[in-house]
Amino acid sequence: MHISEGILSGSVLATGGVLAASGTIIGLRDIKGEDFVKVSLLSSSFFVASLIHVPVGPSSAHLVLNGLCGIILGWKSFPAILVSLFLQAILFQFGGLTTLGVNTCNMSIPAVISYYLFRPLIKKNLFLTGFLSGFFSILLACLFVSLSLISTNKYFLNIAKTITLVHLPIAFIEGIITGFILTFLKKTKSEIMGG
Amino acid sequence: MKKIIFLFFLFTILSFAHKINLFTYKEGNKIFVEGYFSDGVPVKNSLIEIYNEKGEKIIEGKTNEEGLYSFEIPECKKIKIVLTGDMGHKVEKEMEIEEKKTLRKEETKTTKKEVEKKMDLIDKEEIKKIVEASIEKAIAPLIKEIQKEKEKARILDIIGGIGYIFGIFGIYLYFSKK
Numbered sequence: 001m002h003i004s005e006g007i008l009s010g011s012v013l014a015t016g017g018v019l020a021a022s023g024t025i026i027g028l029r030d031i032k033g034e035d036f037v038k039v040s041l042l043s044s045s046f047f048v049a050s051l052i053h054v055p056v057g058p059s060s061a062h063l064v065l066n067g068l069c070g071i072i073l074g075w076k077s078f079p080a081i082l083v084s085l086f087l088q089a090i091l092f093q094f095g096g097l098t099t100l101g102v103n104t105c106n107m108s109i110p111a112v113i114s115y116y117l118f119r120p121l122i123k124k125n126l127f128l129t130g131f132l133s134g135f136f137s138i139l140l141a142c143l144f145v146s147l148s149l150i151s152t153n154k155y156f157l158n159i160a161k162t163i164t165l166v167h168l169p170i171a172f173i174e175g176i177i178t179g180f181i182l183t184f185l186k187k188t189k190s191e192i193m194g195g
Numbered sequence: 196m197k198k199i200i201f202l203f204f205l206f207t208i209l210s211f212a213h214k215i216n217l218f219t220y221k222e223g224n225k226i227f228v229e230g231y232f233s234d235g236v237p238v239k240n241s242l243i244e245i246y247n248e249k250g251e252k253i254i255e256g257k258t259n260e261e262g263l264y265s266f267e268i269p270e271c272k273k274i275k276i277v278l279t280g281d282m283g284h285k286v287e288k289e290m291e292i293e294e295k296k297t298l299r300k301e302e303t304k305t306t307k308k309e310v311e312k313k314m315d316l317i318d319k320e321e322i323k324k325i326v327e328a329s330i331e332k333a334i335a336p337l338i339k340e341i342q343k344e345k346e347k348a349r350i351l352d353i354i355g356g357i358g359y360i361f362g363i364f365g366i367y368l369y370f371s372k373k
Contacts, residue, residue, distance in 0.1 A: 004215075004284050004285045005285075006287075007279075007285050028367075036364050036365075040360055040361045040364040040365075043360045043364070044356070044357040044360045044361070047353075047356050047357065048356075048357065051353060083360055083363050083364070084360065087356045087359055087360065088356075091352045091355070091356055092352065
């Protein structure tokens with residue numbers, strides 16, 4: 001899901017950059033006091049998750065965990081994901097520095113969307129909340145990746161189809177994992193869910 | 196607690212993904228290109244473009260089911276191989292071809308001079324070529340292994356990365372409190 005350097009046009013990169021910067025500013029303003037620990041924790045989960053390749057499906061796909069970030073952090077996902085992606089780019093050459101903004105948007109916007117969609121469910125059914133946010137964040141991220149690739153390839157529907165097909169199993173796995181992590185956190189560290 | 200989850204992931208299903216690597220080698224008068232993701236999955240049916248030193252596209256093709264593509268060595272000094280995969284992956288690699296050509300010229304010069312003295316020298320040259328070719332072939336998987344090893348993300352980098360993240364947020368916290 002990380003878009004490499006030298007693929008996207010300048011205008012897409014610039015749009016991504018501006019959106020990511022504004023999202024990050026909103027996110028940073030949202031961080032208060034002890035939230036820092038939470039943001040750092042989820043940022044590092046995101047960082048590690050992208051290195052875990054799940055051997056399902058026809059191609060190479062990995063966990064993203066942007067749903068988990070979204071449901072716990074909301075707008076704070078932006079700085080968390082930005083920092084992770086930056087480190088992934090410089091340490092492992094995943095994505096790239098010029099595409100940092102676009103990639104941040106592709107993963108953080110779904111996180112924020114699932115925060116608003118599924119956060120209200122959190123008191124009713126925790127596991128379901130986790131599953132839905134994990135599942136839909138991946139699918140939305142696929143959609144955003146396809147959208148950002150439009151400028152380089154006209155066959156938008158084809159790309160969207162391929163990306164979604166490849167990530168469908170991952171979306172399921174991620175939904176289940178997010179569900180379990182949320183239930184686990186509720187039992188052990190319930191304060192992380194608040195705020 | 197989170198760390199336990201990380202470690203669980205790290206040691207059970209850990210393998211690294213999501214970066215295309217390009218492996219190239221010469222064999223005879225052909226250049227072989229092989230594309231694969233960092234975890235070894237081949238990059239199938241993807242666009243390969245070859246550019247010469249002026250930046251003009253000279254060859255275009257697609258990798259097969261095993262991520263392989265081969266083409267005849269073109270008539271230029273330097274080529275750039277570009278592999279574009281699905282979902283926004285792209286990798287470039289430059290390759291010099293000059294070396295092989297000059298070698299050939301030298302070989303022909305020496306043979307011309309010495310052919311009259313010894314007839315079996317031709318055989319020697321041939322043997323040399325055969326040996327060179329088979330060595331190239333034999334060490335190809337070895338080179339590939341080394342290249343793959345180099346590209347792999349290392350555990351230390353991962354642990355270091357987690358440290359960086361906490362450091363970055365810590366510094367931000369420190370300065371934002373003032």
